[in-house]
Amino acid sequence: MKLVCSQSDLSTNLSLVSRAIPSRPNQPILSNVHFIADRPNQHVRLSAFDLSLGIETRFSATIEEEGDLALPAKLLNDMISRLPAGELTLETDGDETEAGALNVTITCECGRYQVRGLDSEEYPALPVIEQGETLTLPSNAVLEGLRGCLFATSLDETKQVLTGVHLTVNGDNLEFAATDGHRLSIVNTSSEGEEESEETAANLDVPFEVTVPGRTLREIERTISGQKEEGATLNLTVEEGQVVFELSACRITSRTLEGQYPAYQQLIPQSFERQISLDRRQLLDSVERIAILADRDNNIVTFAIDAENQQVILSVESADVGSATESISAQVTGEELKIAFNVKYFVEALKAIPSQELEIKLNSADKPVILSPLGEMKMTCLLMPVQIRN
Numbered sequence: 001m002k003l004v005c006s007q008s009d010l011s012t013n014l015s016l017v018s019r020a021i022p023s024r025p026n027q028p029i030l031s032n033v034h035f036i037a038d039r040p041n042q043h044v045r046l047s048a049f050d051l052s053l054g055i056e057t058r059f060s061a062t063i064e065e066e067g068d069l070a071l072p073a074k075l076l077n078d079m080i081s082r083l084p085a086g087e088l089t090l091e092t093d094g095d096e097t098e099a100g101a102l103n104v105t106i107t108c109e110c111g112r113y114q115v116r117g118l119d120s121e122e123y124p125a126l127p128v129i130e131q132g133e134t135l136t137l138p139s140n141a142v143l144e145g146l147r148g149c150l151f152a153t154s155l156d157e158t159k160q161v162l163t164g165v166h167l168t169v170n171g172d173n174l175e176f177a178a179t180d181g182h183r184l185s186i187v188n189t190s191s192e193g194e195e196e197s198e199e200t201a202a203n204l205d206v207p208f209e210v211t212v213p214g215r216t217l218r219e220i221e222r223t224i225s226g227q228k229e230e231g232a233t234l235n236l237t238v239e240e241g242q243v244v245f246e247l248s249a250c251r252i253t254s255r256t257l258e259g260q261y262p263a264y265q266q267l268i269p270q271s272f273e274r275q276i277s278l279d280r281r282q283l284l285d286s287v288e289r290i291a292i293l294a295d296r297d298n299n300i301v302t303f304a305i306d307a308e309n310q311q312v313i314l315s316v317e318s319a320d321v322g323s324a325t326e327s328i329s330a331q332v333t334g335e336e337l338k339i340a341f342n343v344k345y346f347v348e349a350l351k352a353i354p355s356q357e358l359e360i361k362l363n364s365a366d367k368p369v370i371l372s373p374l375g376e377m378k379m380t381c382l383l384m385p386v387q388i389r390n
Contacts, residue, residue, distance in 0.1 A: 001037045001065050001066065001067025001068070001069070001090070001091065001092045001104075002037075002063075002064040002065040002089070002090070002091040002092075003037045003044060003061050003062060003063045003064060003065075003089070003090050003091075004061060004062040004064070004087055004088070004089050004090075005044060005059070005060075005061035005062070005087070005088055005090070006085075006086070006087060006088070007080065007083050007084065007085050007086055007087070007088050007108065008085060009059040009060070009061070010044070010059075010080050010088060011077075011080045011081045011083075012059075013044075013046050013057045013058075013059050014033065014046065014073075014076060014077045014080055014081075015077060015081070016055060016057055016223070016250065017033055017046045017047060017048040017055045017056070017057055017073075018033065018048060018073050018074070018077050019048075019053075019055060019219055019222075020048040020049060020050055020053045020054055020055040020219075021033070021048050021050065021073045021074070022050035022051075025050070029070060029118065029122050029123055029124075030049065030050060030051070030124075031072065031073060031074070032048075032070035032071055032072055032073055032117075032118060032123070033046055033047070033048050033070065033071050033072075033073045033076065034046065034047045034048070034049075034068065034070055034120055034123045035068060035069055035070070035071050035117070035120075036067075036068040036120075037061070037063045037065070037066045037067050037068065037090075038058075038063060038066060039063040039064075039065070039066035040066075042060060042061065042062065042063050043058045043059060043060050043061060043063070044058065044059055044061045044063075045057070045058045046058070047126055048073060049123075049124055049126055049253075051124065052213070052254065052255050053213070053215060053216055053219070053252070053253070053254050054126040054127065054252065054253040054254070055219065055250070055251070055252050055253075056126055056250070056251040056252075056253075057249055057250045057251075058249045059249065065091075067092060068120050069092065069102050069104070069117040069118065069119065069120050070117055070118040070119070070120045070122075070123050071104065071115060071117045071118075072115065072116075072117075075115065076115060079106075079113060079115070080106075083106075083108050083110070084108065084109060084110055086108060086109055087108070087109075088106055088107065088108050089105075089106070089107040089108075090104060090105070090106050090107075091104070091105050091107075092104050092105075092117070093105070101116040101117065101118060102116070102117045102118065102119065103115075103116060103117075104116070104117050126251070126253050127242050127244070127253050128244075129237045129238070129239045129242055129244050131239060132237045132238050132239035132242075132244075133208065133237065133238055133239075134235055134236065134237040135169060135191075135208065135235070135236045135237075136233050136234070136235055136236075137169075137174065137191055137233060137234050137235075137236060138190075138191065138192070138231070138232075138233055138234075139224045139227060139232040139233060139234050139247065140224075140232075141174055141189040141190055141191060142174070142220065142224060142234055143221060143224045143225065144187065144189050144377070145167075145174055145175075145176035145187045145189050146165070146176065146217055146218075146220065146221045146224075147221065147352065147354070148176065148185060148187035148352055148353075148354075148377075148379050149165055149176045149177060149178040149185040149186065149187050149352070150165065150178065150214055150217060150218060150221065151178075151185065151348045151349070151351070151352050152178040152179055152180060152183050152184060152185040152348075152349075152352075152381075153165060153178045153180060153214035154179075154180035154181065155180070156180070159180075159181070160257055160258070160259060161211055161257050161258070161259035161260070161261055162179060162180055162181065162262075163213060163214050163215075163257070164178075164211045164212050164213045164214055164217075164256075164257040165177065165178045165211070165212055165214060165217050166178070166209065166210075166211045166261040166264075167209070167210050167211070167212060168207075168208070168209045169191060169207070169208040169209075170207045170208070171191075172190050172191050172192045173188060173189075173190065173191065174188070174189050174190065174191045175187070175188050176188075176189075177261075177264050178214070179262060179264055182342070182345060182383075182384055183345050183349065183381070183382060183383050183384065184264050184267060184268075184380075184381070184382040185349070185352065185379070185380070185381045185382075186264065186379065186380045186381075187377075187378065187379045188378040188379075189377075189378070208238075209261075210238050210243060210256055211256060211257040211259075211261050212243055212254060212256060212257065213254055213255070213256075213257060216243075216245075216252065216254035219252055220234075220245055220247075220252060223247055223250055223252070224247065227247065227248065229248065232247070232248065234246065234247050235247075238256070240256075241255060241256055241258075242254070242255060242256060243255075243256050267368060267382060268368070268370065268380065268382060269361075269363060269367065269368055269370070271363075272334075272361040272362060272363055272370070273334050273335070273362075273363045273364075274305065274332070274333065274334030274335065274337060274361070274362050274363065275332075275333040275334060275359065275360070275361050275362075276305065276312060276330050276331065276332050276333075276359070276360040276361075276362075277330060277331040277357060277358070277359050277360075277374065278312065278328055278329070278330035278331070278357070278358055278360075279328070279356065279357065279358070280350060280353060280355060280356060280357060280358035280373075281356065282328055283312075283328055283350060283358060284347065284350040284351065286314055286326045286328055287301055287314060287343065287346060287347055287350070288347060289324070289326065290314055290315070290316045290324035290325070290326055291316060291343045291347070292324075293316050293317075293318055293321050293322050293323060293324045294316040294318060294343050295316070295317065295318040295319070295320075295321075296318070298386070299342055299343045299344060300316070300340045300341070300342065300343065300386050300388075301314060301315070301316050301340065301341055301343045301346060302314070302315045302316070302338060302339070302340045302388065303338070303339050303340070303341070304336070304337075304338045305332055305334075305336055305337045305338070305339070306327075306332070306336060307332045307333075307334060307335060307336050308336070310329065310330060310331065310332050311327050311328060311329055311330055311332070312327065312328050312330045312332070313325060313326070313327045314326045314327070314328070316343075337362070337364070337365060338365065338388065339362065339365045339369070339385050339388075340365070340385055340386045340387070340388045341369075341383060341385060341386060342383075342386055345383055346383065349371055349381045349383060350371075352381070353371060353372075353373045353379060353381065354373060354377060355373030355374055355375040355377060356374075356375075357373070357374035357375070358371060358372075358373065358374065359371070359372050359373070359374050365385055365387075365388065366385060366387065367385070368382050368383070368384055368385075369382070369383050369384075369385060370382055371383065
């Protein structure tokens with residue numbers, strides 16, 4: 001194998017695929033990146049796979065001799081990222097060592113490096129879906145949905161289905177939902193791109209549901225965020241147990257999560273006795289300030305709704321540290337009420353809501369509370385209050 005590529009292209013793509021390298025691989029080969037030099041197409045293809053999440057990327061290079069091998073991911077990523085910008089030449093000597101290793105020489109303007117790789121014959125191939133439903137979705141709509149709900153996924157691996165995001169496609173509506181049992185976030189956005197093809201529109205007429213691991217979707221979010229192309233699209237292909245996302249020169253594969261996702265729509269109250277409108281950024285700043293003094297054992301912030309003075313009074317108290325109180329102007333409809341929330345959950349919800357103005361709808365101190373942006377974005381964030389101990 002012999003090729004010439006740019007340091008920036010190799011470093012960027014290595015960094016991306018390395019996210020699929022397991023921290024504790026149950027097979028030694030999985031700690032490597034599969035490196036393929038494709039001469040007919042004049043590009044390099046990199047892939048990594050932990051048997052659940054797989055990432056494959058490709059980039060242009062001058063391929064003089066094709067070939068493929070497995071290279072140690074962390075070592076290669078650390079080394080390439082520190083090399084100076086410019087052209088790199090990678091070349092194998094073609095001779096295997098007694099241990100079956102292949103020597104790869106990397107040459108740049110500052111010197112030469114030699115890395116031992118392995119024969120890639122044992123490297124597992126990323127899953128390929130031959131028969132499955134493919135949807136073409138606007139990348140910006142997917143990004144909006146993921147940013148609005150990923151924070152609400154569960155970290156408890158014993159509740160597998162709750163560690164993912166439930167995606168529903170129905171006509172031109174995309175619905176993203178995530179819950180960990182204490183909070184729920186739902187984002188509705190449009191699957192229609194600026195220039196949607198007839199084929200895409202026909203595909204989207206079929207109702208479609210899948211639950212995808214949060215870890216996979218965080219990689220999708222990062223990849224879309226790094227795209228600079230206007231009007232970019234994402235291809236989503238699903239068959240039983242497997243999902244594939246294709247974005248430009250990147251392909252991400254993942255298992256889907258089994259099990260019935262909770263009927264989350266039934267959790268949302270149909271009517272509300274109280275409603276508050278206020279500045280989201282101001283509320284977030286206030287909560288983060290006074291949360292410094294929150295009791296570390298319960299991490300609770302209390303909201304006192306003052307309808308007479310049209311304000312919300314925030315307070316925290318810790319027997320060991322101290323206490324804090326702040327008030328914020330608001331438009332309040334309904335009677336006064338004191339209610340408490342877990343600070344961490346409340347702050348994460350406020351950060352996920354993108355609008356300047358926030359609407360809070362609630363009934364009583366022990367019933368679900370709904371936070372939603374005032375604007376075009378259709379987002380519903382449900383929080384369960386914390387019981388206030390007298």
